[in-house]
Amino acid sequence: MKKAGRQIAVLALVLTVLCILGRFVFHHSFSLYVLENGAIHEAFESGNIQIVTDPPDLLTVGEMEEIKEAEDQESFVRIPVEPLKPGRVDLELVTKDGEQLSYHLLQVDGLLTVLDTGHGNFTGDSMVLIAVTLFWLLVSAIMFRQFLGKRGAAFYSHMTIYYAGISIFSLVTGLVMMFLTVMHILNPAVYGMYRAFDTIAGASMSFMMLTTPLLLIFALAMAVSNLALVRHEGLRPANLLGILVSVLLIGGELLGWYVFLGDFAGSEREWRIYMTIQNTYATVFVYFQCMLTGAVICGIKAARYQPDTDKDFIVILGCWFRPDGSLPPLLKGRVDRALAFWKRQKEVSGKEACFIPSGGQGHDEPMPEAEAMRRYLISQGVPEGLIRVEDRSRTTLENMKYSGEIIREMNPEGKAIFSTTNYHVFRSGIWAEKAGIPMEGIGSRTKWWFWPNAFMRETAGLLLSRWKQEAVFLALLIVFFGALSMLIR
Numbered sequence: 001m002k003k004a005g006r007q008i009a010v011l012a013l014v015l016t017v018l019c020i021l022g023r024f025v026f027h028h029s030f031s032l033y034v035l036e037n038g039a040i041h042e043a044f045e046s047g048n049i050q051i052v053t054d055p056p057d058l059l060t061v062g063e064m065e066e067i068k069e070a071e072d073q074e075s076f077v078r079i080p081v082e083p084l085k086p087g088r089v090d091l092e093l094v095t096k097d098g099e100q101l102s103y104h105l106l107q108v109d110g111l112l113t114v115l116d117t118g119h120g121n122f123t124g125d126s127m128v129l130i131a132v133t134l135f136w137l138l139v140s141a142i143m144f145r146q147f148l149g150k151r152g153a154a155f156y157s158h159m160t161i162y163y164a165g166i167s168i169f170s171l172v173t174g175l176v177m178m179f180l181t182v183m184h185i186l187n188p189a190v191y192g193m194y195r196a197f198d199t200i201a202g203a204s205m206s207f208m209m210l211t212t213p214l215l216l217i218f219a220l221a222m223a224v225s226n227l228a229l230v231r232h233e234g235l236r237p238a239n240l241l242g243i244l245v246s247v248l249l250i251g252g253e254l255l256g257w258y259v260f261l262g263d264f265a266g267s268e269r270e271w272r273i274y275m276t277i278q279n280t281y282a283t284v285f286v287y288f289q290c291m292l293t294g295a296v297i298c299g300i301k302a303a304r305y306q307p308d309t310d311k312d313f314i315v316i317l318g319c320w321f322r323p324d325g326s327l328p329p330l331l332k333g334r335v336d337r338a339l340a341f342w343k344r345q346k347e348v349s350g351k352e353a354c355f356i357p358s359g360g361q362g363h364d365e366p367m368p369e370a371e372a373m374r375r376y377l378i379s380q381g382v383p384e385g386l387i388r389v390e391d392r393s394r395t396t397l398e399n400m401k402y403s404g405e406i407i408r409e410m411n412p413e414g415k416a417i418f419s420t421t422n423y424h425v426f427r428s429g430i431w432a433e434k435a436g437i438p439m440e441g442i443g444s445r446t447k448w449w450f451w452p453n454a455f456m457r458e459t460a461g462l463l464l465s466r467w468k469q470e471a472v473f474l475a476l477l478i479v480f481f482g483a484l485s486m487l488i489r
Contacts, residue, residue: 004146004163011138015131022127023113030114030123032079032091032104033189036066040077040093040101049101051079054090058108059083061091076189083112119192129181129196136174143167153438155302156429158466165294169286172210173203201275204282204481208256208289215253215289219246221452228449241460242453252285276482283481287474295426295459302429303422303443309345311353312414314338315403315439317396317428318359318369319421325372330421333444335373338419339380341442355382356406356416358390358399396424396431404437415439421446423455427462 034040043049044066051061062080077093086108093101107115115122147163180199183191199206226242233239259278316338319331327335335357342353355377359369368391377387388406393399400418407416420428422443429441446454463470 004142007142008139011135011142015135019124019128019131022131023111023124025124025127030081030083031188032081032106032116033119033121034077034079034093034102034104035189036075036077041066041075043093043095043101044077048095048097050094050096052092052094054092055087058085058087058089059106059114074187074190076187081106081114083108083114086110086112116192119189120194120197121188121192125188125193126181126185129177129184129193132196132200133174133177133181136170136177140167140170140174143170152307153429153433153440155298155305156426156433156438156441158430158462158469160298161291161294161462163294164297165290165292168293169203169207169290172207176203176206176210198275201481202279202282204286205256205260205279207286208253208282209260211289212253212257215249219249222246222249222456225449225452229453232447232449238457239453241456245456249289256282256285279481280478283477284474287477291463291470292459295462296455299423299426299455299458302426302441305425305440305442307341307417307440307442309341309348310351310415311341311345311417312351312411313356313403313407313416314342314353315356315358315390315399315407315416315418316373317399317418317420317424318357318373318393320362321365321369321372323364323366325366325375327372327376330446331369331373332376333446334419334421335376337442337444339377339382341417341419342382352386354410355387356390356403357387358393358403360391360393360398396428397435400428400432400435400437404432404435407437417442419444421454423451423458427458430462 036044040049044064049064051064053059053061060082062082065078065080066075067078068075079091089106089108091104091106095101105117107117109115113123143163144167147160147167150157150160150163176199177196180191180196184193184196222242223246226240226246229239229242259281316334319334321327321331338355342355346352357370357373357377359373361368365372368389370389370391374387374389378384388410390399390402390406393402403416403418407414416437416439418428418432418439418441420441420443422445425441425443429439432439432441
């Protein structure tokens with residue numbers, strides 16, 4: 001993350017310099033854009049229109065130009081302005097007999113930058129929008145590159161989730177900014193900088209709205225799989241997590257739309273507070289949405305991964321088995337996946353890996369899980385000398401820790417992989433890293449209706465294991481977007 005952070009910091013610095021250079025390129029050139037109504041159009045066509053500035057010596061005004069858009073779009077008048085010295089200028093369009101057609105307040109700062117207080121447009125504003133658009137798009141590219149760069153055991157990391165989730169958020173935000181930038185350049189009277197500021201501050205709300213269809217599809221698919229799980233395995237609290245997640249996602253999305261589309265009436269200060277609350281809510285929701293999306297992407301990629309056939313050890317993570325010692329489908333799938341890899345490696349490279357079935361004895365189990373797996377491996381033709389049992393572990397972390405001790409004892413330089421169920425691969429890889437024995441994983445398939453709910457449990461456990469870090473990062477995002485809502489304008 002430090003590398004990505006440095007790249008983003010350098011990117012922000014470069015774009016800031018470009019904005020400053022762009023400001024000098026535009027120099028003192030500024031155009032005021034006035035939306036045209038019937039009275040202005042009639043006065044312009046008849047030549048019965050003039051510009052009055054007060055005070056008259058702060059800027060010079062060029063010749064007005066009427067810019068006509070398509071018939072179904074609004075037209076506007078462009079007024080070129082050349083600032084002479086700092087100050088506030090009242091600029092009015094009036095008829096020759098003094099009837100006011102429109103009023104505008106302009107501010108000129110010490111660098112002779114002109115600000116249209118009505119639209120927020122200022123000298124060189126297009127360059128700023130281009131820079132902001134490039135920032136979000138390039139942040140997305142940086143994060144995506146970091147995601148792709150996480151290979152092998154290094155893939156199993158919380159940072160990989162961040163890279164996946166933030167790259168998607170940045171891409172969507174960049175595309176929104178690209179649209180706004182193009183529209184501002186083409187029609188600055190309608191798509192003024194205040195609108196751009198609101199878009200930047202409301203980036204989370206925009207993302208939330210744009211991704212609504214995908215989120216609803218995901219939530220409904222999760223609910224359907226969870227209902228199938230309940231039908232097959234019964235109504236238990238652990239089997240309802242997918243439905244709970246679906247309800248929270250759909251409910252949160254509907255609440256966001258309600259807040260976004262709700263009517264508002266109040267003062268400027270109350271409007272700022274309202275927007276801050278709206279954007280803060282969207283930031284919290286989108287943060288968890290991105291983390292969930294990133295976790296799903298990482299989980300699917302980890303489950304489908306095919307490691308190189310050069311391994312010395314294959315660790316098999318245990319789970320509950322039947323009282324008679326036979327393996328249920330879940331555990332059998334893990335062992336069969338390990339066997340399949342072992343056979344393929346032997347065919348490809350001729351190398352025979354050592355199996356390390358890992359799992360202690362539960363209170364309702366007649367023997368250690370590792371022993372049950374050892375017996376199954378032998379029944380499948382694996383030589384007993386290629387099996388080393390680890391029967392002390394009670395958790396996944398202990399699976400990795402104690403299996404790592406065996407690996408270091410037998411061959412400290414040996415390459416290892418672990419085999420578990422598909423939904424469990426990514427989180428298990430993180431535990432392997434924490435245990436000091438980083439290795440790649442392979443996943444066995446499970447029932448379509450079981451995978452989503454089980455994966456949600458894995459994701460929840462993964463995020464809760466870092467709740468302090470997650471809370472700090474979320475707080476920083478809330479402060480950032482909340483401050484934008486309160487300070488802009």
